[in-house]
Amino acid sequence: MSNHNGLVITAEAGLPFVDAIREIDAPVTDVYRAYTEPNLVAQWLGPREMITEMGEYNVTIGGRWQMTHRNPEGAAFGFRGVFHDVAPEDHIVQTFEFDGAPGHASLERVSFADLGGRTRITVHAVYQSVADRDAMVASGMERGMSEGYDRLEELLAAGK
Amino acid sequence: MSNHNGLVITAEAGLPFVDAIREIDAPVTDVYRAYTEPNLVAQWLGPREMITEMGEYNVTIGGRWQMTHRNPEGAAFGFRGVFHDVAPEDHIVQTFEFDGAPGHASLERVSFADLGGRTRITVHAVYQSVADRDAMVASGMERGMSEGYDRLEELLAAGK
Numbered sequence: 001m002s003n004h005n006g007l008v009i010t011a012e013a014g015l016p017f018v019d020a021i022r023e024i025d026a027p028v029t030d031v032y033r034a035y036t037e038p039n040l041v042a043q044w045l046g047p048r049e050m051i052t053e054m055g056e057y058n059v060t061i062g063g064r065w066q067m068t069h070r071n072p073e074g075a076a077f078g079f080r081g082v083f084h085d086v087a088p089e090d091h092i093v094q095t096f097e098f099d100g101a102p103g104h105a106s107l108e109r110v111s112f113a114d115l116g117g118r119t120r121i122t123v124h125a126v127y128q129s130v131a132d133r134d135a136m137v138a139s140g141m142e143r144g145m146s147e148g149y150d151r152l153e154e155l156l157a158a159g160k
Numbered sequence: 161m162s163n164h165n166g167l168v169i170t171a172e173a174g175l176p177f178v179d180a181i182r183e184i185d186a187p188v189t190d191v192y193r194a195y196t197e198p199n200l201v202a203q204w205l206g207p208r209e210m211i212t213e214m215g216e217y218n219v220t221i222g223g224r225w226q227m228t229h230r231n232p233e234g235a236a237f238g239f240r241g242v243f244h245d246v247a248p249e250d251h252i253v254q255t256f257e258f259d260g261a262p263g264h265a266s267l268e269r270v271s272f273a274d275l276g277g278r279t280r281i282t283v284h285a286v287y288q289s290v291a292d293r294d295a296m297v298a299s300g301m302e303r304g305m306s307e308g309y310d311r312l313e314e315l316l317a318a319g320k
Contacts, residue, residue: 016176016286062242064222082222082242084255084265093265095244095255105244105253107267109288126176128269128286 007146016133018141020123022149026156028114031121032089034152035059035110042067044151047144050077059086065094081105089114096125104132121149167306176293178301180283182309186316188274191281192249194312195219195270201227204311207304210237219246225254241265249274256285264292281309 007022024031034040038057046052046069055066066080078099084107085093091111097104106127113120123145127133167182184191194200198217206212206229215226226240238259244267245253251271257264266287273280283305287293 015290058222062218062222062224082244082255084242084257085263091263093255095242095253095267097244103245103251103269105267105269107255107265107286107288109263109265124288126267126286126288128267128284130175 005146005150007149009142009145011133011137014130016127016130018123018125018127018133018137020121020145022121022145023115024119024121024149024153024156025117026119026153027117028089028112028119030156031119031152032112034156035092040155044155045148047140048147048151055080059083059092061086101132101135104128104135106132106136165306165310167309169302169305171293171297174290176287176290178283178285178287178293178297180281180305182281182305183275184279184281184309184313184316185277186279186313187277188249188272188279190316191279191312192272194316195252200315204315205308207300208307208311215240219243219252221246261292261295264288264295266292266296 007020010019011017034044036059038054041057042052042054049072050069053068053070055068057065057067061083063083064080065083066078069077080097080099081095083092083094085091089112091109093107093109096106096108106125108123108125111122113122127136167180170179171177194204196219198214201217202212202214209232210229213228213230215228217225217227221243223243224240225243226238229237240257240259241255243252243254245251249272251269253267253269256266256268266285268283268285271282273282287296
């Protein structure tokens, strides 16, 4: 378990899960919008140094999503998936696959809790193996999530 | 681990996985067709006593699927999901959710191996919790899969 700026990530040994909780100082309506409008997603999701190029991002049941992170050296990291469930301002369930590890899909549930002007985001991701989960954690997931949520809060504080 | 007519199902305690292997005495082309054409799926998937009503069944990335099993007493059991990956005659990755347990989605990978006139089907399903996996196993999944694969083999032997 680790704590960065209020982000708590849990990845218990021997299980294929990652759990994360982070409170954001913004109303659930704004947080949900930042999760679902592609031009907003591109401004916060992932580590700070990455430029995010959004592909299709169709937040509806069966909708597909795709994005590419590009680092300062120009290396590209593509990700894609589909949306299994979309309940506005409540939860989103989607698949996730890194183009660099084809076939290693995971299933992620993001839940939003309205705390009255603040929002608690809860993430539960499950991988097809413990090794897949361990590889994802080792890839720098923690920093990416931590910086991402910091950027999300900054974006919403700026009134976007 | 259990073995029914060549079907081997593994559900290791304390992990959220179900694995299954079954060989079918039919070419991979036919097996894949029986997995993807809704009118064929309806004739084999699930326990023998169930009538299957197919809803949308769009086997493409982002496509949705829905089906309802109806038992002899008329009780209905609905299932739905979306397709994350579709590689013809090789593998299908899809989400799965039972309407009776909303929110408890799982991710299932089905792989097909061409054994030269025979086909090996390998299933790897991962649940959002060990409790979800245990509930699925307790629900009679094993009998459903066993009878389903027997019916699949009978269907293909009948030249469908």
